[in-house]
Every structure is written in structure tokens, then in C-alpha cells.
Amino acid sequence: MDKIIIILIFGATNKSFAQDASQTSKEKLFPNLNFYFETGEYANYVGHPAFKKHVLAWLTNEPKENNKGNIWFYYGDTNEDGVYDYINVQKIGSPINSQEKFSFNFDTKKIDYVLEIYDYCRESINNCDKIISKSYNGIDQKEAKQIGEGFSERIKEFSSVQKEFSRFNSRQLEELVRKEYSYRLKMADGRLAGNSRTPIEKLLSEEEIKKIENYIGEKPEREKIKKEQEEARKIEYEKQEKIRIEQEARKPKAKLKIGGGVVLNTKSSHVGSYFGISPQITNKKGKGFAMDLDMFFMNSKIDFEVSGRDYYENEVAGYSGSKYFVSDMFYHLNISAKNTVRLGLNMGYVSPAFEMFTSFGFLRQKMLITTTDNVEEYYIKDGIKGQSSFEIRKSSWETKKFFGPFYLGLGIEIFPFSKENGHEKNLSLSFDGLIGLKREMETLYRRGIIYSPRHSIINTGLKYTFRK
Structure with a gap:
């Protein structure tokens, strides 16, 4: 083109x-x-x-x-x-x-x-x-x-x-x-x-x-009206902002606590470590009732054993007389249970010098289970025991539950160090103990239900508080 x-x-x-x-x-x-x-x-x-x-x-x-x-x-x-x-x-x-x-x-x-x-x-x-x-x-x-x-x-x-x-x-x-x-x-x-x-x-x-x-x-008149509307919006905004600031002053005060230390499981005398994060809400004065999220990453271990016997007898079909198959098993379980996470709530009283609290929640627990089974198997024909076969069976596996044993606890937090010019104290010593309740973890064939036993945990360490 x-x-x-x-x-x-x-x-x-x-x-x-x-x-x-x-x-x-x-x-x-x-x-x-x-x-x-x-x-x-x-x-x-x-x-x-x-x-x-x-x-x-x-x-x-x-x-x-x-x-x-x-x-x-x-x-x-x-x-x-x-x-x-x-x-x-x-x-x-x-x-x-x-x-x-x-x-x-x-x-x-x-x-x-x-x-x-x-x-x-x-x-x-x-x-x-x-x-x-x-x-x-x-x-x-x-x-x-x-x-x-x-x-x-x-x-x-x-x-x-x-x-x-x-x-x-x-x-x-x-x-x-x-x-x-x-x-x-x-x-x-x-x-x-x-x-x-x-x-x-x-x-x-x-x-x-x-x-x-x-x-x-008509533009000047429109601009005049627009300016008046903007002024009215500005006045309304300042009014609402004042209300917002007043409401903000009445809102709960937020803190974030981070700490770590040692953890002792009294049932097995095992000493491990923990690291905790606790977002906390108090009133603006920082005194009185408080509530915070109780979240710990820990290494707290319990070792225990479970033994038992399972006798199994089953009639064999298609035989003119009486014939039974028998499996007689003595089992022994070696269990190592480890608490890895503690997740719950703390509620209590706070003051500038100390905090006292109760805690409750769940422990995330995983178990390493090792089994040793001594099995004898034989037939009984017309009331007469036949030749037995003996076998030792071993196996191991891991099981875990995010919401494992439920726990209840008490604790105290002390602020021994003060800052100059009346500034708030941030570093604290923390002591708390808790009881992990008995909890069903797994059901095993011919061995019954495996429970996490009731056990006690003691934590001690340092915390640092970030204040909003």
C-alpha cells in the first residue's frame, strides 16, 4: 500500500x-x-x-x-x-x-x-x-x-x-x-x-x-462545595482519630517474651533444653490479669518399658476330631518418648517485679518403640499337644501425636534487674513445673494400648520481654 x-x-x-x-x-x-x-x-x-x-x-x-x-x-x-x-x-x-x-x-x-x-x-x-x-x-x-x-x-x-x-x-x-x-x-x-x-x-x-x-x-461553585466537604471530612477525620487514640489507650498492652533454659523430666531424670516464645496481653498499666500463648520447643525425654503375654488359640476347621492352633507370645517393649513442643495458654497475675501464672495445653510427643517377641506356636489334636516351634521377633517404629499428653502447670517469673530512669524491666528469671497426664498414643496388635505415662517436667531459664 x-x-x-x-x-x-x-x-x-x-x-x-x-x-x-x-x-x-x-x-x-x-x-x-x-x-x-x-x-x-x-x-x-x-x-x-x-x-x-x-x-x-x-x-x-x-x-x-x-x-x-x-x-x-x-x-x-x-x-x-x-x-x-x-x-x-x-x-x-x-x-x-x-x-x-x-x-x-x-x-x-x-x-x-x-x-x-x-x-x-x-x-x-x-x-x-x-x-x-x-x-x-x-x-x-x-x-x-x-x-x-x-x-x-x-x-x-x-x-x-x-x-x-x-x-x-x-x-x-x-x-x-x-x-x-x-x-x-x-x-x-x-x-x-x-x-x-x-x-x-x-x-x-x-x-x-x-x-x-x-x-x-459552575466550576468555582463546585470547587467551593468540594473544599467545604473536604474541610468537613478533615474535621470528622480528626474527631475519629481522637476517638481512635483514646480507644487505643484503653486497649490491652502487648508483649513478646523469648527465652530459653534447661528442662528436667523427673520420671527419667533426663535433662534437656528448651526455647520458648510467649506473646502476652495485659492491660495498659502492665499490672493485674495477663494471658499469653505458651509455646515451647523442647527436648524432654522419658524411657520406659512394657511387658506382657498374649495367648492365642484358634480351632482348625475341616478336621474330624478336635484340632487347635496355639500361639503363645511373651512381648517386651522398650519405649523412648520425647516431648518436642509445648503448646497452650498461660493465665495469671503480672506486676513490675514478678509474674505468677498457671498453664495448660498439649505436648507434642513422639515415641520410638522397639519390640522383642518370644513366640511359641503348636497344634493340639484331640487334647494332645504337638511339637512346638519357637521364634524371636524384633521390630521398631516411630509414632507421634501433635496433640499428645495434656499438661497442667504452675510458674513464676522474677524481674531482678532494673533499668535507670524508671524504665521497664526486660530480663527475667523463669521457673515453672508441669504435669503431663497419661495419654493413649497407639494400639498394637496382640500387645494392647500404648500410653504415654504421667510425668513431671521442671523448666528453669531466662526470658527477655519485648514491650510494645
């Missing part, structure tokens, strides 16, 4: 534009505004079709990286044929912003045109309040001239600047963008003023123009 296909729609290129360009290059419009442009591949801007290739140009009095513009000018190739079939022009300036979209249909030699007018804001135009939007579909050359010679010639100027994708003439593009910016929609004495390139009186009805004028005219 011809690279200047836009010309085929609206006639030959306007030669006077090139002449005007040479003149304006000597006296640049808006010399205080910097011109920037970029070319790129795929782009998908909000409110526009996806561009396979595009050119973006803009004027600004700010550094390029600030991404602020007084006018934004887009050429877009929507079907990847090397020809720009979409143009978007955004003009930013108080009291109104405008956006125009030109979509070229090369098959029908017509364009679709959209004019959008927004309330002024310095953000992206999509974030400004849209006052009105007017669309014209399928405009041909004759209809474009009816809208206005300036409107028709403007489209021809767009095409004169367009070259192949990689050969945009930045000088002509800059002159076009600066010229476009000079034809901004304005408000004069409360009236919307168009121009030859955007003939408002042809593009919008009287009602639509009046709607824009009223919107802008």
Missing part, C-alpha cells in the same frame, strides 16, 4: 504547509516549550486501539522524564502495514482539555472522528472529568470540507508529515505539533471558543456547547 495513503482519501498534499514550515522554523512557536518525540513498536494506550508501531510527540516545559505534556500527539499503525491509520491529539490547558481521535479506513476512503472535552487537570487525560464526547463516523472528503476548510486542510497536513515508519521528519513533526498547540479550544468571557481547525459550532450543537460553558462556569 502506498505509504502516503491518507492523501488518497482527502486529496493532494497541501504544498503551502511545507512553505509555512520553513517560515515557522525561523520563528518557532512556543519557544519556551521543549519538543520531544519517540518511536516504538507495540503500544496499548487506554481508550485507543492497539498500535503495532507508533510515534509519540509532545511539548512540555518540564524535563522529559517527568512525562508531563502540554500537548500529546500520536501516530499509530493498527494493522502493521507500515502506514499510520490512527491519529490522536490531546491538548492540555486550563480551563479545558481536549482530545481528538482520527481513525482512517483506507477501503472506504473515510475517517471516523471523535471529539472529547474534559475539565482541566494536570494528570493523564483519562483521569480528568469528561464533559462531553461527540463521534462522527464515515466522514468523506466532501463532508470534511463541510465541517470546515481548516478541518479538511488539517487532515492533509497530518498526511504531509507522515513518512515511512522509520523516516519521520522530526522538523516537520515538531512544526505540526507546535501549530496544533496554537489551535487550542479556549474559554472567552464564559463562552467556548473554537477555531478553524476545530470548528466547534460545526461539530457540537448549541445544547452541547452550552453544557460545556455551564460546566466550566
Whole structure:
């Protein structure tokens, strides 16, 4: 397709534009505004079709990286044929912003045109309040001239600047963008003023123009109301913030205790270690009732043994007389039970000098079970014992329960060290004892139920309190 296909729609290129360009290059419009442009591949801007290739140009009095513009000018190739079939022009300036979209249909030699007018804001135009939007579909050359010679010639100027994708003439593009910016929609004495390139009186009805004028005219009153609403919200926020602070002052005080030490299991005299974390809640005064999570990681072990006998007799079917199979087993279990986690709650009384508490919860326990079975097996036929076979069977496995034995305990925490200037004490000595109750752990074939025995644990160590 011809690279200047836009010309085929609206006639030959306007030669006077090139002449005007040479003149304006000597006296640049808006010399205080910097011109920037970029070319790129795929782009998908909000409110526009996806561009396979595009050119973006803009004027600004700010550094390029600030991404602020007084006018934004887009050429877009929507079907990847090397020809720009979409143009978007955004003009930013108080009291109104405008956006125009030109979509070229090369098959029908017509364009679709959209004019959008927004309330002024310095953000992206999509974030400004849209006052009105007017669309014209399928405009041909004759209809474009009816809208206005300036409107028709403007489209021809767009095409004169367009070259192949990689050969945009930045000088002509800059002159076009600066010229476009000079034809901004304005408000004069409360009236919307168009121009030859955007003939408002042809593009919008009287009602639509009046709607824009009223919107802008009523803006001071809207801003006044908005300011009053913001002030009211501010007062309400300060009121609620004051209430929140007062409520916060009445909320419970949070602490986090971290500590460690040694643990003694009195049933087996085993000495291990523990590490504890206890988030605590008290009142703001830090004195009186307190409750905290009792969470310890420990190594507390109990070793014990279980022995017993299981006699098994079963009649053999299909025998004319009486015949029984007998299995007589003496078993011995060596069990090593280890408490690894203590999880529960502490409740008690706290003061600046000490804390007293009761605790309850569960112990996470795992058991290593080793069995030795002495088995004698034989048949009894018509009351006569046959020849016996003897076998020693050994096996071992591990079983565990997260919520193992339930425990109850008592403890005390003493703060022997004080800080200067009346600061709170953080380091403490901790002593507590607990009883782990009997708990069913596993049921074994021919050996019955295995229980974790009742046992006592004593902990002693140091804790450090982090106070909120």
C-alpha cells in the first residue's frame, strides 16, 4: 500500500504547509516549550486501539522524564502495514482539555472522528472529568470540507508529515505539533471558543456547547462545595482519630517474651533444653490479669518399658476330631518418648517485679518403640499337644501425636534487674513445673494400648520481654 495513503482519501498534499514550515522554523512557536518525540513498536494506550508501531510527540516545559505534556500527539499503525491509520491529539490547558481521535479506513476512503472535552487537570487525560464526547463516523472528503476548510486542510497536513515508519521528519513533526498547540479550544468571557481547525459550532450543537460553558462556569461553585466537604471530612477525620487514640489507650498492652533454659523430666531424670516464645496481653498499666500463648520447643525425654503375654488359640476347621492352633507370645517393649513442643495458654497475675501464672495445653510427643517377641506356636489334636516351634521377633517404629499428653502447670517469673530512669524491666528469671497426664498414643496388635505415662517436667531459664 502506498505509504502516503491518507492523501488518497482527502486529496493532494497541501504544498503551502511545507512553505509555512520553513517560515515557522525561523520563528518557532512556543519557544519556551521543549519538543520531544519517540518511536516504538507495540503500544496499548487506554481508550485507543492497539498500535503495532507508533510515534509519540509532545511539548512540555518540564524535563522529559517527568512525562508531563502540554500537548500529546500520536501516530499509530493498527494493522502493521507500515502506514499510520490512527491519529490522536490531546491538548492540555486550563480551563479545558481536549482530545481528538482520527481513525482512517483506507477501503472506504473515510475517517471516523471523535471529539472529547474534559475539565482541566494536570494528570493523564483519562483521569480528568469528561464533559462531553461527540463521534462522527464515515466522514468523506466532501463532508470534511463541510465541517470546515481548516478541518479538511488539517487532515492533509497530518498526511504531509507522515513518512515511512522509520523516516519521520522530526522538523516537520515538531512544526505540526507546535501549530496544533496554537489551535487550542479556549474559554472567552464564559463562552467556548473554537477555531478553524476545530470548528466547534460545526461539530457540537448549541445544547452541547452550552453544557460545556455551564460546566466550566459552575466550576468555582463546585470547587467551593468540594473544599467545604473536604474541610468537613478533615474535621470528622480528626474527631475519629481522637476517638481512635483514646480507644487505643484503653486497649490491652502487648508483649513478646523469648527465652530459653534447661528442662528436667523427673520420671527419667533426663535433662534437656528448651526455647520458648510467649506473646502476652495485659492491660495498659502492665499490672493485674495477663494471658499469653505458651509455646515451647523442647527436648524432654522419658524411657520406659512394657511387658506382657498374649495367648492365642484358634480351632482348625475341616478336621474330624478336635484340632487347635496355639500361639503363645511373651512381648517386651522398650519405649523412648520425647516431648518436642509445648503448646497452650498461660493465665495469671503480672506486676513490675514478678509474674505468677498457671498453664495448660498439649505436648507434642513422639515415641520410638522397639519390640522383642518370644513366640511359641503348636497344634493340639484331640487334647494332645504337638511339637512346638519357637521364634524371636524384633521390630521398631516411630509414632507421634501433635496433640499428645495434656499438661497442667504452675510458674513464676522474677524481674531482678532494673533499668535507670524508671524504665521497664526486660530480663527475667523463669521457673515453672508441669504435669503431663497419661495419654493413649497407639494400639498394637496382640500387645494392647500404648500410653504415654504421667510425668513431671521442671523448666528453669531466662526470658527477655519485648514491650510494645
